[in-house]
Every structure is written in C-alpha cells, then in structure tokens.
Amino acid sequence: MSTEIAVTIVHSGLAEEAKPLVDNLVAEQVASKLTAKDATLWGPDAESESRIRLSWTTLHESSMPLVGEIEALAAELAGEGVDRVVLAGMGGSSLAPEVITATAGVPLVVLDTTDAGQVADALAGDLSRTVIVVSSKSGGTVETDSHRRIFEAAFTANGIDAASRIVVVTDPGSPLEAASKEAGYRKVFTADPHVGGRYSALTAFGLVPAGLAGVDIQGLLQDAARAAVQLAADSADNPALWLAAAWGAAHARGAEKVVLADTGSGIKGFPDWAEQLIAESTGKQGTGLLPVAVEGPDAVGFADAGSDATPVAIGAAEGAAQISTTGPLGGQFLLWEYATAIAGRLLGINPFDQPDVEAAKVAARSLLDKPLGGEEAAPALVVGSVEVYPSGDWFPRGVSTLTEVLSAFIGTAPEAGYLAVQAYLDRLDDASAAVLRPALGRVTGLQTTFGWGPRFLHSTGQYHKGGHQNGVFLQVTGAVEQDLAVPGRPYTLGVLQHAQALGDGQVLAEHGRPVLRLHLTDRAAGLVELTKAVQEVTR
CATH class of the missing domain: 3.40.50.10490 (Glucose-6-phosphate isomerase like protein; domain 1)
Incomplete structure (x- = not known):
C-alpha cells in the first residue's frame, strides 16, 4: 500500500463541481487554519464547542509519548501471563481500536453491547490471561460501567485481584478517573480532553487497547504524521479539500447519502468507523450526510477503484458518483477527520457537537x-x-x-x-x-x-x-x-x-x-x- 494519502473522483461532473469549492477553501486557508485549531471556521454559534474540540489535528505529535507507557504496560502484563485484551467501550472508544487491531491481525475482544449472551461469551474466555480496558470519556457511559462491574465481580469470584486487571482510559478530571485511582486499578490513562469521541482514534482511546493487544502504534502515528503534512497545506493538491468538496458539491445538488465499501484495502472495518464520524458530525439541523456501510463494492456496483482503495459512492439524482481514497490507516484516519470537519463548514453546521x-x-x-x-x-x-x-x-x-x-x-x-x-x-x-x-x-x-x-x-x-x-x-x-x-x-x-x-x-x-x-x-x-x-x- 502506498504511504501517500490520495483522493480520486471517478466522475468528471462531480470533479468540476467540486473544483470551485476547493479553490475557495484554498483561498480561505481552511486547511492551515484547521491545523492551527482556529475555532472560528464554523461560525460564531459553533465557536465555543469548536474551541475545545480541535486537538485531534496534531495527535500524531502529542500522542507519541503514550507509546512508551503503553508498551511498558504490555510488557508487564505479558510477564504475568496476561495476553488476552478485552475492550469495554462505546462509539469512538471502540470503533477505532477495532479497526486498528483487525487491520493489524491481532486479537481484541470488543464489548460495545448490552446483549447478555455476547457479554457472557467474553466472560467465558480465560480470565487468568485477561485484562479489561475500560474506555469512557465521561466515565458515565452506562454500557461501559456495566461491563466494568461485571468483569470486576468475575475476576474476584475467580480468585483474581480485579484491580490488577483493570486498565482505564478516560478524560482528566472525570468521575471515572477519581474512582479508578481510589480503587487502585492497574493503570489510568487520561486522553486529551480537547478531542471529541469520534475524532479520538489517535488518542489514548485508540492507542491503549490496540497497543496492549500488540499493534505497532508508533507506526500508526508515523503514518498519520506523514499525512499531516499534506492535509495541513493550503493547496489544490490537498486530498482532504477534495474529499470534503466532493461531499459538499454532491449535497448541494440533492445527494444526502454516502455509501461506504472497501475494495480490498486490507483496512478491516473502516466503513463502520467512518460511519460514526460522518453521521454524528454532519447529521443535525435537518441536514447532513447519511453514511451507508455496505458489504463490498458489488453491493452498489462500484467500478474497479484499485486494490487498496476505500471507495465512496455519492448518491445523486442522476446516479452515483464514485470517489476513492488510498493510503495507510493512520493517514486515512486523519484524512477523513479533516474532510468531515471541512464538510461541516460547507454544510453550515457544527461538526463537533451531537445535540440529539x-x-x-x-x-x-x-x-x-x-x-x-x-x-x-x-x-x-x-x-x-x-x-x-x-x-x-x-x-x-x-x-x-x-x-x-x-x-x-x-x-x-x-x-x-x-x-x-x-x-x-x-x-x-x-x-x-x-x-x-x-x-x-x-x-x-x-x-x-x-x-x-x-x-x-x-x-x-x-x-x-x-x-x-x-x-x-x-x-x-x-x-x-x-x-x-x-x-x-x-x-x-x-x-x-x-x-x-x-x-x-x-x-x-x-x-x-x-x-x-x-x-x-x-x-x-x-x-x-x-x-x-x-x-x-x-x-
């Protein structure tokens, strides 16, 4: 797979409609302002929320110190014979780690459910080899709190020191941070509070479970760092500007659904992650883009987009316009986050709140x-x-x-x-x-x-x-x-x-x-x- 991030619009009409939008975005220096965490990009009504939600643009740098901490904990656990990782988290706390580990081919048991049968199956694994990562920004997520309580009781019932097997990821100052430290849990990682859940793939929420499971998280951040140079540029070659402009142009002519399918990129489950990012960021005030994650390119008749592409079909009155993105996972995370935030500006909404x-x-x-x-x-x-x-x-x-x-x-x-x-x-x-x-x-x-x-x-x-x-x-x-x-x-x-x-x-x-x-x-x-x-x- 190429280390470069690229966006291809396989539809000349949509490309022509997107170009003026790209030109405007370049002239308005949107990419560099976004990288600099300019909270004014989405208007005065969004400014207070945007001001505390933009640190994701530089996570490839700010998250690097986490790598050593995570690797040290992984080594400690391995030395104790603990090599089975269970993740309790919802939304942004589970979707990115699941993509990261599946793509790397390392096992991770993900609990993002309240189904008793699925939780029981996770409990039936070898608890003597198990550590559970409890991930919640607020600390009050009812599903995740339930998982923590159930596993804590199960560890104790099996004669295992529960506190030594619970790792927590949360925001600093959350009730979960205080309670976890009081309970003496194995490790409490605090994530950057200025990153919303759906933009948190490269924070502790994505990196801790993936790193404990055995993923090369330093390589993931390095891939994102390479992409960041492209994505911060006020240039007509910036792929995030083209992806956002294609969405904006299609929406302007009545398209409101984005179909996501993979054509063999090797990135596993990416449409499910992108689904949350797009839907939760744009679906408000009676407008937005509805992502439709499908089983594969045949489900929507995609043309051949290449073996390492993630194509996106934009439905429109006269048919579908195909777009494809290519590049490694770390860069793809950042590309789609930039594009979604910029699309919010084009749609006239705040891409960082979730009022409903x-x-x-x-x-x-x-x-x-x-x-x-x-x-x-x-x-x-x-x-x-x-x-x-x-x-x-x-x-x-x-x-x-x-x-x-x-x-x-x-x-x-x-x-x-x-x-x-x-x-x-x-x-x-x-x-x-x-x-x-x-x-x-x-x-x-x-x-x-x-x-x-x-x-x-x-x-x-x-x-x-x-x-x-x-x-x-x-x-x-x-x-x-x-x-x-x-x-x-x-x-x-x-x-x-x-x-x-x-x-x-x-x-x-x-x-x-x-x-x-x-x-x-x-x-x-x-x-x-x-x-x-x-x-x-x-x-």
Whole structure:
C-alpha cells in the first residue's frame, strides 16, 4: 500500500463541481487554519464547542509519548501471563481500536453491547490471561460501567485481584478517573480532553487497547504524521479539500447519502468507523450526510477503484458518483477527520457537537426507573416466533403475515428516504441478522443501513434524530435466554438492552418517524422467519 494519502473522483461532473469549492477553501486557508485549531471556521454559534474540540489535528505529535507507557504496560502484563485484551467501550472508544487491531491481525475482544449472551461469551474466555480496558470519556457511559462491574465481580469470584486487571482510559478530571485511582486499578490513562469521541482514534482511546493487544502504534502515528503534512497545506493538491468538496458539491445538488465499501484495502472495518464520524458530525439541523456501510463494492456496483482503495459512492439524482481514497490507516484516519470537519463548514453546521444523542439515553434511563415487561403493551400481531410492535398510526388493519407487515411499514418511506435496520442482538451469535440489510435494500430500492444496538446509538443515532427526517426504522429485539445481573445496579443487561431499544424507538416516534419493532421469542427461528418474509416484500 502506498504511504501517500490520495483522493480520486471517478466522475468528471462531480470533479468540476467540486473544483470551485476547493479553490475557495484554498483561498480561505481552511486547511492551515484547521491545523492551527482556529475555532472560528464554523461560525460564531459553533465557536465555543469548536474551541475545545480541535486537538485531534496534531495527535500524531502529542500522542507519541503514550507509546512508551503503553508498551511498558504490555510488557508487564505479558510477564504475568496476561495476553488476552478485552475492550469495554462505546462509539469512538471502540470503533477505532477495532479497526486498528483487525487491520493489524491481532486479537481484541470488543464489548460495545448490552446483549447478555455476547457479554457472557467474553466472560467465558480465560480470565487468568485477561485484562479489561475500560474506555469512557465521561466515565458515565452506562454500557461501559456495566461491563466494568461485571468483569470486576468475575475476576474476584475467580480468585483474581480485579484491580490488577483493570486498565482505564478516560478524560482528566472525570468521575471515572477519581474512582479508578481510589480503587487502585492497574493503570489510568487520561486522553486529551480537547478531542471529541469520534475524532479520538489517535488518542489514548485508540492507542491503549490496540497497543496492549500488540499493534505497532508508533507506526500508526508515523503514518498519520506523514499525512499531516499534506492535509495541513493550503493547496489544490490537498486530498482532504477534495474529499470534503466532493461531499459538499454532491449535497448541494440533492445527494444526502454516502455509501461506504472497501475494495480490498486490507483496512478491516473502516466503513463502520467512518460511519460514526460522518453521521454524528454532519447529521443535525435537518441536514447532513447519511453514511451507508455496505458489504463490498458489488453491493452498489462500484467500478474497479484499485486494490487498496476505500471507495465512496455519492448518491445523486442522476446516479452515483464514485470517489476513492488510498493510503495507510493512520493517514486515512486523519484524512477523513479533516474532510468531515471541512464538510461541516460547507454544510453550515457544527461538526463537533451531537445535540440529539442524549435524548435516547434519557428515555432509556426513564424506562429503567420503572418495571419493564408487565406494563408493556401486548403485540399488535404474533406470527410464529415474531411479535410485532408498531409505533405510530401507520399499522394497517387486517394484516396477518410478516410480509404484509413489512410491506406496509416500508410503504411509509418517502421515495428519497432510507430504511434503518437496528438489531439489538448478539453481533457474534446472531450475525446472520446482518443479511437483512442487503436483502431489504434489494426488495425496497431504498438506501438501507444496518446497526447493532446499542452501538449505533453512539454513531448514526445522531443523524436519525437530527439529520434529514426521511428515515423509517426497523428494530429487531430478541428473547434473553440467560440474563446477567449488573452488580450494584437494580437491573440486568437484558432489562437495560430492552430499555435502550424502547427508549430510542420512543424518541424516533416523537420525531414523527415510523418505527416497527419485531421481537424474536426464539432468536434462531425468528431470524429465519424474518429473512424469509423479507424476500417476499413488495413496495
């Protein structure tokens, strides 16, 4: 793979439309001002937030001292026979480390779920060889706090000094930092507080779990440093300016969806990381770019973009315009962060806040304060292993099959809208649920996204509430066979997962969006039934 970062627009019309935007960005010195952390680039309303969110532009330098600390801890742990790394983190705290380790081919157990089965599988690993990295900027992330409590209790129950096996990454001054030091946890790393979660790939949040797992994190930072020279330049050769301008030009002519696929770059899972970055940064004030991560180039008919490219299709009225980016992972992180921040300027929004993320969390917390299950309304319909729970007034009378339910639900989507599939399931044991995305996309003709709940709440969840209001939302929940208690909390993981699904569905319905929740009373059988029904859907 080339060490140079490059962007190619395989569409002459879009390139012509993007060029004036690039010229303006160069004339306005946007790249160098961004590198210099100029908080005025997004207007006065965004200035207070931007002022405390721009340190990511120089992380390739400021994060370098972390390398020695992380490598020293990794060596200590290895000397004690501890070589299995579990990461408890959500959103930006887990997506980047997962990409980094998968790309490097080193194992990392990622817990970004409240599914009891998936957490139980992580607990079933060899705890005598396990260290858990607990990553949370605020320290109050409910999923991550639950994982910490569960693992701490499991270590103790197995005769292991729990404090010696817990490593924490958090912001300085957070409640988690103070509590972790008081508890005597093995190590507390504090990250740069002037970096938002989705821009934190090269902070301690990305580097600590990856480095402990065995990744060459110094090389990652060096790749970013080489790219930084290109990305800071006020030049028409700056690839970040072209990527941002292509997005901006396409959006100006009505395109609002960015399809992400990999053509064999060797960078594993990059679309999932970019999905959060783009959706959470741009999806607000009724506008934005909706990222659609797909299984591969065949899913959207990409032309050959090269063996080391990450192509991006921009949907437009007259078809799709293909863009590809190339370069090593460290540089790609920085390229896409620059481009997303600059796209925010072109779209007229603040790319560093996430005003609609908290709503689903508040709704979920309110549901945790009351007993769930007994008070829940009866399903509108039960078909085999699937219970049907519609929200809103779209549900028609007389339907009796899953196919009829799905057809009616999808019929509520506007022509240029999208369908979001949200699976509150085990993304390992219930991985077959992911086939719903391409299957529904084929039969409906809608751009279709897929997210594992509650992970997507820290990612595309912002766009769902703050972006273009033309989405319809299919939730899939499942029965919990063996629940896990959360020590010190009055709920189990199953109750928490259920509350998160209902809470987000409630907020979406309050935004006037159609929501359909399908609950699988038997997960395996229900997924088979649902997949079969999808194949018969008409729109």
